[in-house]
Amino acid sequence: MSAPQTANRIDTRFQQLHADSKRAFVAYVCAGDPTLDRTIDVVLALEKAGADIIELGLPFSDPLADGVVNQLAADRALRAGASTQGVLDMIRKLREHTQIPLVLFTYLNPVYAFGYERFHHEAAAAGADGILVLDLPPDEASQNAELKPAPDLRHIQLIAPTSSPERIKQIAASAEGFIYYVSRLGVTGTQTSVATGIAEQVAVIKAASNVPVCVGFGVSNPDQAAEIASKADGVVVGSAIVRLIEQNGSSPDLADRLLAFVKPLVDAVKAV
Amino acid sequence: MSTATLPLPVMPDTHGHFGRFGGMFVPETLMAALTDLSDHYDRARKDPAFQAELDRLLGDYVGRPTPLYLAERWTEKLGGAKVYLKREDLLHTGAHKINNALGQALLALRLGKKRIIAETGAGQHGVATATVCARFGFDCTIYMGKVDMERQALNVARMRFLGAKVVAVTAGQATLKEAVNEAMRDWVTNVETTHYILGSALGSHPFPMMVRDFHRVIGVEAREQILARENRLPDLLVACVGGGSNAMGLFHPFLNDEGVRMIGVEAGGEGILPEKHAARFQGGRLGVLQGTKTWLLANADGQIELTHSVSAGLDYAAIGPEHAWLHEQGRVEYTYATDDEAMGGFQELSRVEGIIPALESAHAVAHVKKIAPLMSPDDIIVVNLSGRGDKDVAQAARIVFGEDIFKM
Ligand SMILES: Cc1ncc(COP(=O)(O)O)c(C=O)c1O
Numbered sequence A: 001m002s003a004p005q006t007a008n009r010i011d012t013r014f015q016q017l018h019a020d021s022k023r024a025f026v027a028y029v030c031a032g033d034p035t036l037d038r039t040i041d042v043v044l045a046l047e048k049a050g051a052d053i054i055e056l057g058l059p060f061s062d063p064l065a066d067g068v069v070n071q072l073a074a075d076r077a078l079r080a081g082a083s084t085q086g087v088l089d090m091i092r093k094l095r096e097h098t099q100i101p102l103v104l105f106t107y108l109n110p111v112y113a114f115g116y117e118r119f120h121h122e123a124a125a126a127g128a129d130g131i132l133v134l135d136l137p138p139d140e141a142s143q144n145a146e147l148k149p150a151p152d153l154r155h156i157q158l159i160a161p162t163s164s165p166e167r168i169k170q171i172a173a174s175a176e177g178f179i180y181y182v183s184r185l186g187v188t189g190t191q192t193s194v195a196t197g198i199a200e201q202v203a204v205i206k207a208a209s210n211v212p213v214c215v216g217f218g219v220s221n222p223d224q225a226a227e228i229a230s231k232a233d234g235v236v237v238g239s240a241i242v243r244l245i246e247q248n249g250s251s252p253d254l255a256d257r258l259l260a261f262v263k264p265l266v267d268a269v270k271a272v
Numbered sequence B: 001m002s003t004a005t006l007p008l009p010v011m012p013d014t015h016g017h018f019g020r021f022g023g024m025f026v027p028e029t030l031m032a033a034l035t036d037l038s039d040h041y042d043r044a045r046k047d048p049a050f051q052a053e054l055d056r057l058l059g060d061y062v063g064r065p066t067p068l069y070l071a072e073r074w075t076e077k078l079g080g081a082k083v084y085l086k087r088e089d090l091l092h093t094g095a096h097k098i099n100n101a102l103g104q105a106l107l108a109l110r111l112g113k114k115r116i117i118a119e120t121g122a123g124q125h126g127v128a129t130a131t132v133c134a135r136f137g138f139d140c141t142i143y144m145g146k147v148d149m150e151r152q153a154l155n156v157a158r159m160r161f162l163g164a165k166v167v168a169v170t171a172g173q174a175t176l177k178e179a180v181n182e183a184m185r186d187w188v189t190n191v192e193t194t195h196y197i198l199g200s201a202l203g204s205h206p207f208p209m210m211v212r213d214f215h216r217v218i219g220v221e222a223r224e225q226i227l228a229r230e231n232r233l234p235d236l237l238v239a240c241v242g243g244g245s246n247a248m249g250l251f252h253p254f255l256n257d258e259g260v261r262m263i264g265v266e267a268g269g270e271g272i273l274p275e276k277h278a279a280r281f282q283g284g285r286l287g288v289l290q291g292t293k294t295w296l297l298a299n300a301d302g303q304i305e306l307t308h309s310v311s312a313g314l315d316y317a318a319i320g321p322e323h324a325w326l327h328e329q330g331r332v333e334y335t336y337a338t339d340d341e342a343m344g345g346f347q348e349l350s351r352v353e354g355i356i357p358a359l360e361s362a363h364a365v366a367h368v369k370k371i372a373p374l375m376s377p378d379d380i381i382v383v384n385l386s387g388r389g390d391k392d393v394a395q396a397a398r399i400v401f402g403e404d405i406f407k408m
Helices: A009-019 A036-048 A068-079 A084-094 A108-114 A116-126 A138-143 A165-173 A198-208 A222-229 A239-248 A254-270 B028-045 B048-062 B072-078 B097-111 B124-136 B146-151 B153-161 B176-190 B207-230 B245-254 B321-329 B339-353 B359-374 B390-400
Strands: A024-030 A053-057 A102-106 A130-133 A157-159 A179-182 A213-216 A234-237 B021-025 B068-070 B082-087 B115-120 B139-145 B165-169 B194-196 B236-240 B261-269 B285-289 B291-296 B333-338 B380-385
Touching (some): A024 A254, A108 A130, A198 A213, A222 A234, A239 A254, B028 B097, B028 B207, B068 B207, B072 B082, B072 B359, B082 B207, B097 B207, B115 B124, B115 B176, B139 B176, B207 B321, B207 B380, B236 B245, B245 B261, B245 B380, B261 B339, B291 B321
Parallel strands (some): A102 A130, A157 A179, B139 B165
């Protein structure tokens, strides 16, 4: 198959950041929480706050790698009727307003049910740039004929603190877009302290790959964000933003509150 | 009848695939632990010392071998095939689940892990796990859906007496699937110190293979026992299928015996309508859940559907991947029994044989009730009585007598 003809927004964004010697701020939210329409406002607010990349959760009923904050968000989205097609349609609408890179963050079953390749085509056509499937390790992707890497989207891979050096090499070899280094064992959720050993692991990953490394899992305040930004190419913040949406989902000033919360996080990352 | 070409290839492959089913669909955080588990299991199963220790404890502590009992009065009443019961209900803790819990506990010793977690539906796997944790001095946490804790209150109390911490899971429909999610979350977080004793032939590799292997003793014994008794193999094996461990244990040693037909009985609940049953081969679809590719109950968007069964142990949206493969091969047939039919089986076996089966096993009993009368008196059926019904008495009394036995 041929490579995508147009430059991918994720790659372009990292090239810019690299040229400016800046770190990336990656924000996660669950599509459809509290509604698909509001997700458009949420993404635009995050962009206004300075986010570089948005990870959009395609909600799944059984998110076993997520903590309670993200589980509840997926629950709210599904109850509000966020279908797979609905999320793709929302992305298409979003693209009328913004060119911010979008990574779909999900589990395999919704993608598989839609049709693995078909999902890639239609998500890319709608305006998505990448995909991270939490329960699809590269080993399975390469061993299942029906899960052949589809070139339409960048496949973002996870690396964990438990990943061995050999495994890091293997994952890094096929990495696209960026690598998401999960900085601690556990499910998603906010933490009061930054995990240890991040700089060391990031160095191991960077030695094995030429894509940027973003670090996340548990970042909730500017100090943590700055500390991580000093050790990696980007910082991912998820649950802390999702919790703010949980608390203010129906409030008319949701966008302002997001801006007020996320801007200091972004500033901390950009100051590094 | 089997339409598969025998002998079947050895399954799974080294990555845990049963044909296009199975595999290791887990977050990266767990890959290291699963690979480590696979390696240790591989070494353990080839180690005569491991096998000898397991056999010794299966004998002295668990109570193996279990009898293969000719149900004479029931056979007479059914008026067809001769029915034998494989009496896993007589094992320590009351169900087959302990075969696997013990095997994995011995493995956890080798892994050097001091903390054990498990999910449970009916509570039998939770009790079995709590039991082996008490026996070996492991710290033990059991995840159980809140709905299941209510319908299996007796088993919750047993786990507590055995020293386990029982954590109520309230997400979703608060049954087995949610308990597995919660156990996986714990495992992802504590993987360096903790072993997860998964309770059925489900989830990521190596669990479906390993759990099956630890239960194979059921079929190995049954085969020897029927040969000694009847000087021939049975015509039909019947077992209930939740995740599929008791069925895999009975079926596996017979898979290449041409003349042996096998039927797995799923939970038909209130009938095959959306959210009213747990029969994955009726109205299910192919998908990926909790680490494995298999048949499951989900909507067109791949969101997992609610399930229902009177029996907590069968009330689960996915079936073990090896069953999906055996179904595709045409080697094993799958059918279902409804709640009402299972309650009928529960009462009939109690009255006619003096054996109160677990509600899970009662699904297999219910199918034998249907099929045995259609067979010849020369035919032989072996049904896996996977557990005893003590745990279900309160729930059954509510359904059959309309009584709350704790308020009499
Ligand atoms: C007695 C008994 N039989 C059967 C099952 C179903 O599990 P499986 O299909 O893994 O044998 C259970 C599960 O709790 C059980 O307790």
